[in-house]
Amino acid sequence: MPVRAKPELARAGDLLVWRFEAMASPCEVLIDSADVNEARAVGRSVAEEVWRIERKFSRYRDDSLLAELHGCAGRPFEVDAETARLFDYGQELHALSDGAFDLTSGVLRRAWTFDGSERIPEREAVSALQALIGWSKVSWNGRVIELPIGMQIDLGGIGKEYAADRALLRARRRSNSPVLINLGGDLCCSGPRRGRRPWQIGVDTEGHGQACRMVLLNSGALATSGDANRYLMRDGVRYSHVLDARTGWPVSASAHAVTVAAPSCIEAGSLATLALLNGAAAERFLAHERVPHWITR
């Protein structure tokens, strides 16, 4: 369990900012209000919701619901409504990506470590893991899941975006002031700022820790998939960290990063992920979907 910095309220220009850490990312809640107590209450409620989701679905914690599920592999396991909705969503993404996105593909991390080095795994190691991947091997009826022994569910691909959308609902209940939630680059807002000004968002598409593009957001969400620092390089070939669950290997010619704007963070994040999985066709895919997007190659 990583030690977290204590959440704090700060001023950034005419905004109040509540910063906290969750899901291995720096997170922030921007509140367009002068009321410090209100901002603190909104910030706390957002952090609590994000931490709740993290605790429930973390793959690192042994008291999470997923840990419990993995302990029951080979046997039917009944899940609550929220988990069921997430599994249904993962199943839909699996179908929409023809299997390239898969909730069970997390085990590939055992073979792949994207640290900028040239450690490309052996073909055999990846093939061996392929036996543990495939949503079609899972029995799921909308309430009860049965996971073959050795297989695991990983909500890493959708959890953070889901948490952002959920937390925004909580923030809205707390306050009528405009709010923007940023969970490590996946963000959503309650609407325009006071005076109908848009939120100005710097998007770090290069992974240098600094904003390369300025995006104006009036409503909805913005999510980025891909990270310029997470890749492997050998013999002049760049292996992106975007793995196709059907092969266990990186998608060839995938973009470095894709940012998409959509009504909800989960929708934006999913479109960005699907664009990466489309490899060289990412531009064509997003143009076809007619959503605002920014692609870095």
Next chain:
Amino acid sequence: MQLKQRRIGKRLRKASQRLLEQKRGPAPTGTLAIAGVMAAPAAMAAAQPGEWELNSAILIYSETDRVTAIEPVFQASRYFDNDRIFSAKLVVDALTGASASGAVPAQTFQTFSRPSGRGAYTVGPGDVPLDDTFHDTRVALSSTWSQPLGTNLSGSFGLNVSKEYDYLSIGGSSVLNWDFNKKNTTLTLGLGYAQDQISPEGDIPTALAYQSYASGSDAEQSQSNYAAQEGSDNAERALRDGSDSKAVADVLVGLTQVIDRRSLVQLNYSLSLSDGYLTDPFKVVSVVDASDGTPQGQIYEHRPDSRLKQSLFVRGKRALENDDVVDLSYRYLFDDWGLRSHTVDVRYRWGLGEWFVQPHVRYYQQSATDFYQAFLIDGQPLPEDVSADYRLGDMQAFTAGVEVGRSAGAWGQWRVALEYYRQTPDEPSDKPGALAALEVAPAVEAVMVRFNYDFKL
């Protein structure tokens, strides 16, 4: 390995809406934009289950030299799961001041009996007789329960009681809303029924009976003349009933159509049937001399004992590109008393960030009921139904105002409105003798201030 090229946006949108438990339907942002447009000028984010929404308002209405009303309103709504809402509302109306009795002015002083028979009041030459006994407090309580009745059907059911010193009204109502055409069209059916009882002080006057009356060249003379014949209507008073009642049934059929994500139109037809005692026991009609126009006395008015009112209402609302809102409406009302009225109402909500300013103008034009007569001519047979109440005569009215409010912030929302109202009744054309020089139906001016404050608990 390439993915098939096809649009997946729709399926993904649906999947994410299911994940986030958002209601499905036509483009959610679109419907929300319109929902905001439809609701009260400052629409709050909808309350969540378990929350209370409280609306409070105070209205002050003041006519020049006439009625002043102070009306506080308090409403509390509790939200439950599955879109069920309970709401209770309290309205208090405190009225003071004077209102036109219906009698005409004269070149002399006039002394009138109070409708209750207790005491008299005197008005000067040329003054429109105002009955200053007007003083009442009304308390109205209502409660409503709303809930979905099916996927596209919702209903609300209400009870209301209203009590004044001499008046009691008890009623119930229900409204059904049916959404179809992907929730872009709503059909509304409303039904209401109320039973009212009036027990005026001094009982129900006998229709068309003469009231005690006198005139004189000065106030004292008028009052002493009155004292000399006071009690001339004792025989009539002895015949009075203590109370009377009426029943009112209302039906409304409405259609609301979303045109696009920024505009909608609303069309309502309503029908109201009243049956029973519809006369105003405090109003009289002067009987004047055919040649010199001097009042000879006045009789209690009488209105038909049933009234069928129908109205057609059409409204268009549109949110402009900059989110300002234009709201236009027109109402045509007609009834079997011969009254016809037209109302045109225009509002423009001008958004300034979290503030808004909404100018408002309304024009109203009405043609008289068949039995309206500003006065009767002495010696002519009395009609069966007659009223000199200027509110049933030909008239125009104009309202202009502005509302300012704040629609955001942690401390709820407030708005304040200021309106000016001017009512100009038509002067009767055939005033005999001295009456021709007098203004029988002067314009009435009023100022209204309303303050609203909404918050959640």
